Amino acid sequence: MTTVDTPFALIDIDRLDRNAARLRDHLSGLGVPLRLHVKTSKSVEVARRVHADGPITVSTLAEAEHFADAGYRDILYAVGIDPHKLPRVAALLRRGVTLTVLLDSLAQAEALTRFAAEENLRVPALIEIDCDGHRGGVAPADPALVHIGRSLGPHLAGVLTHAGESYFAYTPEALRQAAQNERDVAVAAAETLRANGLHCPIVSVGSTPTAHAATDLAGVTEVRAGNYVFFDLVMAGIGVCGVDDLALSVVVTVIGHRHDKNWVLTDGGWMATSRDRGTQVQAVDQSYGLVADEHGDLIPDLLMTGASQEHGVLSTRDGKPVPDLPIGTRLRILPNHACATAAQHDRYHVASGNSQTTWSRLRGW
Amino acid sequence: MTTVDTPFALIDIDRLDRNAARLRDHLSGLGVPLRLHVKTSKSVEVARRVHADGPITVSTLAEAEHFADAGYRDILYAVGIDPHKLPRVAALLRRGVTLTVLLDSLAQAEALTRFAAEENLRVPALIEIDCDGHRGGVAPADPALVHIGRSLGPHLAGVLTHAGESYFAYTPEALRQAAQNERDVAVAAAETLRANGLHCPIVSVGSTPTAHAATDLAGVTEVRAGNYVFFDLVMAGIGVCGVDDLALSVVVTVIGHRHDKNWVLTDGGWMATSRDRGTQVQAVDQSYGLVADEHGDLIPDLLMTGASQEHGVLSTRDGKPVPDLPIGTRLRILPNHACATAAQHDRYHVASGNSQTTWSRLRGW
CATH class of the missing domain: 2.40.37.20 (D-serine dehydratase-like domain)
Structure with missing residues (x-):
């Protein structure tokens, strides 16, 4: 590393591998597959190392396009869809990528349905469910849920929730409860849609804290997590990892x-x-x-x-x-927050014993 | 702008031009040239627009190399030099760029002098002076100042100070005093060096707040400022600009x-x-x-x-x-802080009336 000028971002690959194995083993024990969130590393090399070419979650369409170029074929864009961005979604679908989008309003569902009809495409969409008041999403008991589901018609692919408040859960029991609540809310929403005759195959949950704390994921079809590949001081502060896992x-x-x-x-x-x-x-x-x-x-x-x-x-x-x-x-x-610190860098230097290499990182939207 | 997907960074070029003219006129009235700090925009197009190919300040060697590629020939690297980085400094000097470095310790001066002797180069260096306890620098009365000056020998090019605390000066009078103090401390340090028989041609001061508040720059040879091209809510909060200047x-x-x-x-x-x-x-x-x-x-x-x-x-x-x-x-x-917000983007979209274009932005070190 002494030949590279500072400052630079360094990955400890032994810790990365250990973090990856820990979550892989935990989810394997619960019988639910991981959908890696690549927004933390934004690196094809990191994703390949920890998750091969498995299903991924992205936070931008630039990530979706970049990972599609690298061969990833099952991609969830987990930010509520801006209708202006649908042409880029369509371009990915036409490349053979299963790109699933997210929404939580009738306005978005109607814009998507209109666009899909004009383009003669199926645009798979999840309905975002609010499980803890953290950000967006409809409440599972809100009649809007079924209205949105009906409006989506054949585009409805399932439901998604994210326990964003779990970042502020400071005991193992609070973390376990956040995970249980995340699962319960998502499964309840899926059951409401099904009880109304709608097809809801996907039940997607996750955050790094709840993915590690979950003890029961019955009815959940996939878990999303991304920060855990690096972890950070915020995660250590709530006890999800130790400082020596960073x-x-x-x-x-x-x-x-x-x-x-x-x-x-x-x-x-x-x-x-x-x-x-x-x-x-x-x-x-x-x-x-x-x-x-x-x-x-x-x-x-x-x-x-x-x-x-x-x-x-x-x-x-x-x-x-x-x-x-x-x-x-x-x-x-x-760092406090691996996602934010990594975002300041265009590449990673990777150290394992005496070997050194460089891994790429994507930026932009 | 409706064809670009959000989010993106937008420059209002009419405001940019107005901000540039304001500081240009003010410094012209004081008879001191501007050395534009490009760390805010990191954009050759912004620099050319507001400052043609005049002298610039950079915060990274990547900026120095990028602006040298664009034809800039008088560049000050205003972060204390890490001796590991001297080979990149030498490469720029050999390209015909007047690259001036900064330091505030005998250890750095000795490393520079040793390196310069081995490379048979003059490496112009400014001594950083502390004017307000904000960051690094030697106090103007510290005997270390003259020791460092002597150690630098022919590499000594002058002194530099930065009134970083002026970002927390909340009245016009506090801002004026910060500017006066910045000037007084820099000039006093230069006079101390000269009184000890050392050559000190450059007396460099500046920050966006003090550059605008200064009323007397006697003895100062250049003023550095960068943020003012964009301004931001922090600058509006201390009264250096209005919100409609952003x-x-x-x-x-x-x-x-x-x-x-x-x-x-x-x-x-x-x-x-x-x-x-x-x-x-x-x-x-x-x-x-x-x-x-x-x-x-x-x-x-x-x-x-x-x-x-x-x-x-x-x-x-x-x-x-x-x-x-x-x-x-x-x-x-x-935004709160234009330097930090701009850093999240790889390019700028530029709007003036009905015309649209894109300007580049550099990242990395």
Whole structure:
């Protein structure tokens, strides 16, 4: 790694493999397949490594197009569809990709049905169900659910929910309950559609916290998770992983010292880490991140406490003197939120023992 | 703009031109040239438009290389030099680019001097001076200043300071004082070096707030500013500009509604706006940003109050019902921090009257 200029994003491939095996084994025990969410890594190499060419979830049509180019054929676009984007959906369907879209309103269902008729296409669509008030979706008891299902007609492919509030569940029991609720709400919505004579083959649930906490997924046909490939300090803060499971870090170099302020300055600012401070609302605020040495061993009490565009400030949580880190020393910053930190980088450097390689990363929409 | 899928970054070129003219006229009145900081736009097209091929400041060597490729020949790399990066500096110098580096320690000066001797190159270097405790730099009265100057020998090119604390100056008088202090500290440091027999031709100061607030720049040889081309809600919050000067926005589309929560959902989340919430510490917290219609007219009381990766949540500051914004409606989000928001995008869409074009943007290090 010493030949690459800092800052850069580093994947610890042994941790990546361990994280992948853990969820694979857990879901295999529950008998439900994974639909990997690629929005965290946006990397074909990461997806292939942890999930071969299995079904994936995407957060943008650019991801759908990129992964389709790489051979993926079963793709769920899990953001409510903007009708303007339907032509790109149609282009993917015509390439032989099973691209499923998401919606939660009659307006979207009618726009989709109209478009599909004009294009003479089936556009498979899931109805988004709200399970915890986190974002969008219809409540499972809302009569709109059946109205949307009827409006979709042959395009209805199932239901989807996402327990976004599970990111704020701070005990194992709260996480288990979030997972159970996510499953129960999705299955109830599917049953309501079926009781009204509608075909609802897909029951899709998931988030990294609930995917790991679930103990019962009866009636669920697939689980979505993405963050778990890297994990991060937010996930460690709610107990889904340990700090030593974090597979993504940002490598930075010491470029200065302010002894009067007990600061070490690095060349990794918010451009390299992102502005995400997800742990700010947790019991332990990890500031911009924990600091490890070049080999990945944590440096006790050292935090990245400040960030300009291309400057990081390191200092200690308890005011103890910062360790002696000469100009040119390389360090790893463990991030709050892997999805946001990875998004600041165009590629990953990958380390395993003495080998080094580079993996690609997609950006844009 | 209706042919481009959202979210995308939009430049209002008339505002860009107005912002550029304002600072150009102000500095012209003070008799000091601008060294444009390109870290905000990272766009050759923006730089050419506002500054032709004048001297520039960069925050990464990738910017230096990119702008050198575009013909820029006077470039200041204004982040403390990591000695590992000196080979890329040498490569630019050998291409005929006057690339000036920055440092604030004897360790960096010695590494540079050693490298320059081995390479038989002059590597022009500025000494970073601390004027307000914001980040790095040596105090003008610190004996280290002269030691570093002597160690640099023929490589010493001058001094630089940056009033980073001016971003937290909330009155015109506080801004003027920050500008005066920035100038006074830089000039004092240069005079100390000269009094010790050292050559100090360059006295470089600047930040967007102080560049606009300065009334006296005697002894200063150049002013750096970058954010002012776009401005943002943080700059409006300290009174450096008005909200109607903001030249950068993110165009998003309405994809859903939660009437029970008084929310409008859009396809622009933190991936499109960044996680930067700079106004959080200001008198008026603008959340993730103000909301304008597709034509740029502000929608009163509407804010972007929440962000997932690809979802934005809009709601009202005072709990009034959100306006009727049907699925498919396009809106503009005015960002907290233009540098951070622009960094989420690979290109700009540029609007002026009925004409549309696309400008490039650089990323990476």
